Amino acid sequence: MSELFESELAGLASRRALRILRSTQGRAAVIDGRELILFSTNDYLGLSHHPAVIESACRAAREYGWGSGASRLISGTTIPHAEFEQAAAAFLDKPAALMFSSGYAANTGLLTALMGRGDTVFADRLCHASILDGARFSGAKLIRYTHNDPDDLARRLAAAPARGKRLIVTDGVFSMDGDIAPLAELAQLAERCRAIFMVDDAHGFGVSGPQGRGTPHMAGVHERVDIHVATLGKALGGEGGFIAGSRSLIDGLINFSRSFIYSTSPPAAQAASGLTALELVKSDTGAKLREKLFENMRKMVQILEKIGYNTQPVESHIVPIVMESGERLTGCYRYLLERGLYVPAIRPPTVPSGGERFRVSLSAAHTGDDMARLGSVFDELKAGGLL
Template sequence: MQTFAEELQALRAEGLYRSMRTIHGAQGGRVELDGKDVLLLCSNNYLGLADHPVLKQAATDAIGFGVGSGASRLVCGNMDLHERLEARIAAFKGTERALVFNSGYAANTGIISALVGRGDAIFSDRLNHASIVDGALLSRANFHRYPHRDTAALERLLQEKGGNGRRLIVTDGVFSMDGDIAPLDKLVQLARRYHALLMVDDAHGSGVLGDTGRGSAELFGVLDGIDVQMGTLGKGFGSFGAYAAASAEICDYLVNKARSFIFSTSLPPAVLAASIAAIDVVDSPEGEQLRRRLASNVALFKERLQGAGFDTMGSETQIVPIFVGPAEATMEFSRELLERGVFVQGIRPPTVPAGSCRLRCTIMATHEPAELEGAAEAIIEVGIKLGVIS
């Protein structure tokens, strides 16, 4: 049996060892990392709201309600701010009700394992987030994975593997490592045809996609066709936490069945207030302006990379992967870019399959076009040096 030290050494030898880097100061388009000013090109703070003055003021004001919530929601930790945030989310998403969870991971594991169980069936896109996979395993339902975005394969599974219990189709709205979008219009049709529930994890689309930032479902015009809209508040909204937006019946069911909700101390007042303020910003003319600027920045960055010959893996969003392949070459690419003042993380197994390692670039509305031009130039230089492009 290998010792922990031996396993860690094996990870180092395979280029799979992970460690944390420390950012000093607020999350912004530029940050201080290891005493050096760098362009932050790997944050999910897509609209730049994490240090927005309106959110900071809301959090500061909410300290008047205390620092902690004291207990889980079902004991005595259900505060007025929790219900105000849930009402704001429901209004934003156009659902009867919403329920707040402590994180995206807690939401997915709690929602999925509550909605289905033994004898039921889950149909999951093969590239769904790890938290969806873990929720499916916790549920003990029959777990079927269909090829990425392949609705024909999904329909065959629904015909052959549905069983007599509940059926749940679950997908990311925006796939976090590839930056492409699920075909939600077709998934809604299949869910209705085969009497299945449809759950969409729109962590990376909420606040960003659609004319008003309602997310990938708004982009496809199917907001009313999705049974459970899961989303997070720590990405496009710049705050923290997650939610399920659904019917009153489903939300009430989750209150009684979702273990990650029942057994967790509730979110603190400052986080709740900041999240309410974030939705208000996203739902304002300023939010519209931020989305336009983000789209412009994304177009500029992709044009430069694709023009140089990089494979951006079909990205359709602000998540722009650069395919490299081997793990060690990916990490060398990341190290070289950091020396040039560009902070981009390499993505390796188990997050992505072996041989498909990539740099995961993420664009923010608060990046300056000149900064992105400079970053693209650095990426091109290193890509040529390492033989990723010629």
């Protein structure tokens, strides 16, 4: 490798590093030889450890083997894949669904299949990277509207040339800010401008709305959402992504979505455990877990009130604590670690410069003691003038 390339890589490599866990990741994990309470996982209901979820993964692995051995269109589609897709579509009141190996693959595979040169994607400025990447890879024009601002979107729709397909896309629950999109207003704009309306509800699925069906059901607009994306990697406690929509949309993706066609199918065990997790989400167990999560959200509000942090209301289980000065982030992060708490510090480019923050991710698995400990360490940081 050339010296220039080496030095470029060295500059990049110093920015982020991997942390190796020596245990399962539940409410706590062993990292660097110490047990830390995690406020970092998207396993919002704690289902990654549920015995029924683990058992169905094991059963499917024994029956179908671990790897699927081929892409979905060749010989990589098993009964668990088909059953998961049917159940996910029914849960979201859509005719059909399609599972991908990740939410990232679902979004990029969808946008590149559906959109192209001459089309326009209107995306919220804070949409997840997988949506922005998919829009860019597709060759369509990407217009980013001001975060959660339907008036700005309306202006941009009016100003854009009326040619090609138009697609409006938003996260349901925003992954770094935890706030919820104004879905009713966006649906109305999509209808008025004859645009396709897509919601990526990765973080709302399993948690928000009736039975955890997500933010479109919570806002009562699910029938007006053309494309509903969600993942198995968050509240379902597994791995994978899926898209729900019309039968023709799903057939089109089976034929044209490159991340679906040219990639090894996720293992049957992944689909089988996803199905069991989905059944739990729908059941009384799911209702109790959501109630516990909402209780932890209420405790988080009390913690924020106590430290006098009230710049942003808590709308979901993702709670950002945006720093007045990004320079203090690393010091606070180390202090939290010393006190046994792992709260991820989020820096640019994941968030814009000036938006450095702690992303507190709450789970039903957190106990009252975990929440109290988080509260008292934030108190100490506040008292020390750090937060």
